[in-house]
Amino acid sequence: xxxxxxxxxxxxxxxxxxxxxxxxxxxxxxxxxxxxxxxxxxxxxxxxxxxxxxxxxxxxxxxxxxxxxxxxxxxxxxxxxxxxxxxxxxxxxxxxxxxxxxxxxxxxxxxxxxxxxxxxxxxxxxxxxxxxxxxxxxxxxxxxxxxxxxxxxxxxxxxxxxxxxxxxxxxxxxxxxxxxxxxxxxxxxxxxxxxxxxxxxxxxxxxxxxxxxxxxxxxxxxxxxxxxxxxxxxxxxxxxxxxxxxxxxxxxxxxxxxxxxxxxxxxxxxxxxxxxxxxxxxxxxxxxxxxxxxxxxxxxxxxxxxxxxxxxxxxxxxxxxxxxxxxxxxxxxxxx
Amino acid sequence: xxxxxxxxxxxxxxxxxxxxxxxxxxxxxxxxxxxxxxxxxxxxxxxxxxxxxxxxxxxxxxxxxxxxxxxxxxxxxxxxxxxxxxxxxxxxxxxxxxxxxxxxxxxxxxxxxxxxxxxxxxxxxxxxxxxxxxxxxxxxxxxxxxxxxxxxxxxxxxxxxxxxxxxxxxxxxxxxxxxxxxxxxxxxxxxxxxxxxxxxxxxxxxxxxxxxxxxxxxxxxxxxxxxxxxxxxxxxxxxxxxxxxxxxxxxxxxxxxxxxxxxxxxxxxxxxxxxxxxxxxxxxxxxxxxxxxxxxxxxxxxxxxxxxxxxxxxxxxxxxxxxxxxxxxxxxxxxxxxxxxxxx
Numbered sequence: 001x002x003x004x005x006x007x008x009x010x011x012x013x014x015x016x017x018x019x020x021x022x023x024x025x026x027x028x029x030x031x032x033x034x035x036x037x038x039x040x041x042x043x044x045x046x047x048x049x050x051x052x053x054x055x056x057x058x059x060x061x062x063x064x065x066x067x068x069x070x071x072x073x074x075x076x077x078x079x080x081x082x083x084x085x086x087x088x089x090x091x092x093x094x095x096x097x098x099x100x101x102x103x104x105x106x107x108x109x110x111x112x113x114x115x116x117x118x119x120x121x122x123x124x125x126x127x128x129x130x131x132x133x134x135x136x137x138x139x140x141x142x143x144x145x146x147x148x149x150x151x152x153x154x155x156x157x158x159x160x161x162x163x164x165x166x167x168x169x170x171x172x173x174x175x176x177x178x179x180x181x182x183x184x185x186x187x188x189x190x191x192x193x194x195x196x197x198x199x200x201x202x203x204x205x206x207x208x209x210x211x212x213x214x215x216x217x218x219x220x221x222x223x224x225x226x227x228x229x230x231x232x233x234x235x236x237x238x239x240x241x242x243x244x245x246x247x248x249x250x251x252x253x254x255x256x257x258x259x260x261x262x263x264x265x266x267x268x269x270x271x272x273x274x275x276x277x278x279x280x281x282x283x284x285x286x287x288x289x290x291x292x293x294x295x296x297x298x299x300x301x302x303x304x305x306x307x308x309x310x311x312x313x314x315x316x317x318x319x320x321x322x323x324x325x326x327x328x329x330x331x332x333x334x335x336x
Numbered sequence: 337x338x339x340x341x342x343x344x345x346x347x348x349x350x351x352x353x354x355x356x357x358x359x360x361x362x363x364x365x366x367x368x369x370x371x372x373x374x375x376x377x378x379x380x381x382x383x384x385x386x387x388x389x390x391x392x393x394x395x396x397x398x399x400x401x402x403x404x405x406x407x408x409x410x411x412x413x414x415x416x417x418x419x420x421x422x423x424x425x426x427x428x429x430x431x432x433x434x435x436x437x438x439x440x441x442x443x444x445x446x447x448x449x450x451x452x453x454x455x456x457x458x459x460x461x462x463x464x465x466x467x468x469x470x471x472x473x474x475x476x477x478x479x480x481x482x483x484x485x486x487x488x489x490x491x492x493x494x495x496x497x498x499x500x501x502x503x504x505x506x507x508x509x510x511x512x513x514x515x516x517x518x519x520x521x522x523x524x525x526x527x528x529x530x531x532x533x534x535x536x537x538x539x540x541x542x543x544x545x546x547x548x549x550x551x552x553x554x555x556x557x558x559x560x561x562x563x564x565x566x567x568x569x570x571x572x573x574x575x576x577x578x579x580x581x582x583x584x585x586x587x588x589x590x591x592x593x594x595x596x597x598x599x600x601x602x603x604x605x606x607x608x609x610x611x612x613x614x615x616x617x618x619x620x621x622x623x624x625x626x627x628x629x630x631x632x633x634x635x636x637x638x639x640x641x642x643x644x645x646x647x648x649x650x651x652x653x654x655x656x657x658x659x660x661x662x663x664x665x666x667x668x669x670x671x672x673x674x675x676x677x678x679x680x
Contacts, residue, residue: 018520026532149661151612153619154653157639161646168646265525272531273616277639287528291535291622303532306525314523 008318012311017077019307023300024076085301090293095301098286105177106271106282113202114263117209122256125217129252130244132222140214147211153273156204160277163200172200175279201278205271209263213256220252250324257320264313265306350597353673360669366662374478378402381439381472384420388434390427398437441469443476443629455647462647464637470647473629474655480630481659484545484614485607491549493603496556501587501595503557504564514557521554530613534622541624544617548610555606556599563595597674604667608660615656631656 067075079085085095124144128137164174173179173196182193224230225248233243275284283302290298344352354360379386384397395412397420403409415423424434439460447467455462461470503514529551537543567573568591576590617623618632619639626633631652638648 014516015520015523018516019523022520022524026529026536145664146661149608149657149664151615151653151656151660153616154635154649154656157635157642157649158653160642161638161644161649164642265528272527273620276620287531288620291531291620294535296535299532299535303524303528306528307523310523310525 005319008315012315015311016308019304019311020077020080021073023303023307024073026300026303080304085304086297088298089295090289090298095298098298099283099301099305102281102283102286105280106275106284109198109201109205109271109275109280109282112198113205113209116202116206117213118256121210121213121217122253124214125221125252126244126249128214128218129221129225130240141218144211144214147207148215150207152204152208153277155207156200156274156277159200159204173197174200174277177280201274201280204274204277213259216255216259217252220255221248224248224252253324254321257324258317260313260317260320262313264316265310346594346597350670350673354669357669357672360665360672363662363665363669366658367666370478370659370662371482373475374482377476377479380437381441381443381469381475382437383440383442383445385424385434385436388420388424388432390432390434392431439469439471439475441472443473444468444627445472452641452645461651462645464634464645464648465641470634470651473634474631474651477629477631477634477652477655478659480541480618480624480628481611481614481656484541484548485611485663487545488548488552488610488614489603489606491545492551492553492606493556493599495550495553496558497560497592497599499553500557500560501564501592504561505568505583505587505591511561514561518554518557518561521551522558524551526551527613527616530617531620531622534617539623539625541628544614544623548613552606552610556602559598559602560595563598564591567591567595601667601671601674604663604670608663608667611656611660611663 083096085099087093088095088098124140128140131137159172160174162168163171177194177197178190179193179197182190185193225244230243230248233247234240238247271280271282271284272287273284274280275282276288279285286298287302289295290302354364373380378398378401382398384401386396386398388395388397395415397415400409400411400415404411411417414427420434421440424432428434441459445468447463449467450459450463451467452465453459453463453467459469459471461474463469464473499514499518503511503518530547533547533551534543537547573586573590576586581590614623615630615632615635618630619636621636623632624630634648634652638645638652641648
């Protein structure tokens with residue numbers, strides 16, 4: 001087992017190299033070099049030639065754009081390995097500090113959202129699978145299909161229009177994670193305030209994942225329930241509850257576990273729209289700002305980080321497989 | 337089966353099973369209607385009349401616009417650069433008439449006298465902050481969404497098919513390089529890659545299509561590779577090779593047509609997600625240039641006017657939802673119809 005995971009980790013190295021190459025290509029193959037692009041922007045904004053020239057030099061030095069290509073790539077690689085992403089072009093703060101501020105916010109947000117998604121989708125999936133083609137199953141299938149096709153930026157905008165105090169109701173706050181003067185309040189009031197702020201963003205972040213997970217859960221469960229060992233369990237007189245929760249559930253969790261690999265990078269990518277709309281200072285809104293202000297070093301840092309998270313997600317999914325399904329043994333496959 | 341009748345081919349079976357699925361068929365009909373809407377957008381929402389009788393002569397200004405654009409015809413002197421609505425109001429006399437399209441506004445027609453109007457008899461879906469008609473923008477916006485969906489997916493299906501086919505057919509070093517590349521590309525979060533690339537490029541529809549196209553091919557390549565691995569040792573392929581067919585012919589004439597089903601299913605879902613990606617990008621302001629009406633850019637405009645102006649949010653969103661749902665329904669129907677396990 002351990003040897004498999006060591007091998008698995010070692011196999012990640014070429015993939016990481018590939019990712020670094022792709023990110024390097026993005027910087028270099030797009031029309032116009034980033035230093036000049038930056039110059040164009042600044043000239044338009046301030047018309048200050050001196051400042052523009054300074055930015056060119058800074059950007060050139062940061063990426064080493066005056067060096068030959070292979071030297072540039074090696075420098076980029078060294079910076080990736082040491083997590084030295086340089087400074088933000090915008091406010092000249094080290095990027096690593098910015099990430100340190102923003103990551104906890106996003107992790108908390110996505111953590112809560114994931115928790116809800118799994119907590120709700122698993123029972124829905126089980127219920128639909130154990131009563132297939134019942135009215136309840138049909139209604140949830142249609143509803144989930146609808147949720148699946150709803151763009152989250154639309155839902156978020158609608159939520160703000162109808163519930164955020166425009167021409168309609170004012171139920172939920174739509175700005176940030178806490179009220180501006182909350183610091184002076186007692187803790188229970190602060191907690192309530194924070195929870196109240198979380199309702200809309202969490203809903204917008206959760207419903208899509210929820211729909212996807214429930215569908216997988218239902219399909220997985222239906223396939224398991226048809227199998228022989230479930231018939232055997234029923235035949236020996238076990239109660240339906242035990243059959244479903246002891247025997248079937250554990251096996252049908254496997255496909256859901258795979259999805260973890262996709263969900264981890266969503267910590268960053270999935271919340272760009274939601275965090276921006278609700279002005280939540282997390283990784284999503286940081287990415288938005290990075291793109292919007294063409295802050296290339298920041299952009300490349302976030303990009304690398306999210307690719308790294310995907311790799312980590314795949315690795316974790318493999319690890320969880322073995323926990324959920326003891327039949328999966330990696331020694332054999334690793335040896336083959 | 338009657339004597340002399342050819343046995344039902346694979347695609348005939350798929351098509352029969354698809355037609356038996358009522359929901360999927362409905363989805364397909366909606367998709368077709370949307371294409372008709374996009375193609376005829378100029379005849380549905382335009383500030384020029386479809387037909388006009390002026391001084392007892394008939395004119396077809398919308399068609400004329402096309403002709404003038406292609407260069408085969410020119411506007412008559414009195415109609416050059418005029419607003420037909422003003423023209424009709426000023427110059428029309430007894431017996432002159434004009435038949436306008438159902439929506440009498442062009443998508444970019446600015447009117448500062450009717451700003452941010454809620455839906456009414458004049459503006460069916462209301463107007464935005466500079467008085468542009470939302471109904472017209474939604475109708476014309478279908479062009480952006482449908483063409484982005486179609487072109488972007490065509491690009492990546494093409495790339496994916498070729499790479500997947502070569503990897504699966506030749507194996508060996510070709511397969512190793514291709515598979516590694518696919519694996520790396522799959523590791524990179526697509527939406528973020530797209531946003532990153534778009535940040536380096538000037539906003540245009542073509543750029544969005546290309547970026548979606550070159551970032552999404554790995555899924556198709558992986559599917560195609562898998563199909564080729566399954567198919568390449570089958571007897572009919574060996575027979576084709578024994579008859580002296582070239583590699584090129586074996587790949588594209590014999591194996592590929594039989595490996596297309598999963599790719600088609602993936603492509604249908606792909607169109608839905610490409611439409612979502614385009615509208616998200618436009619919503620965030622990284623998509624189409626602001627002058628182009630697109631469902632995402634209307635929503636983006638709505639966002640700046642938040643929290644009022646509900647009509648700016650509701651209608652383009654519904655359009656996206658309808659389109660994406662229809663494509664997803666077609667995709668589900670196609671998947672079920674193409675599934676050999678369910679073959680009847």
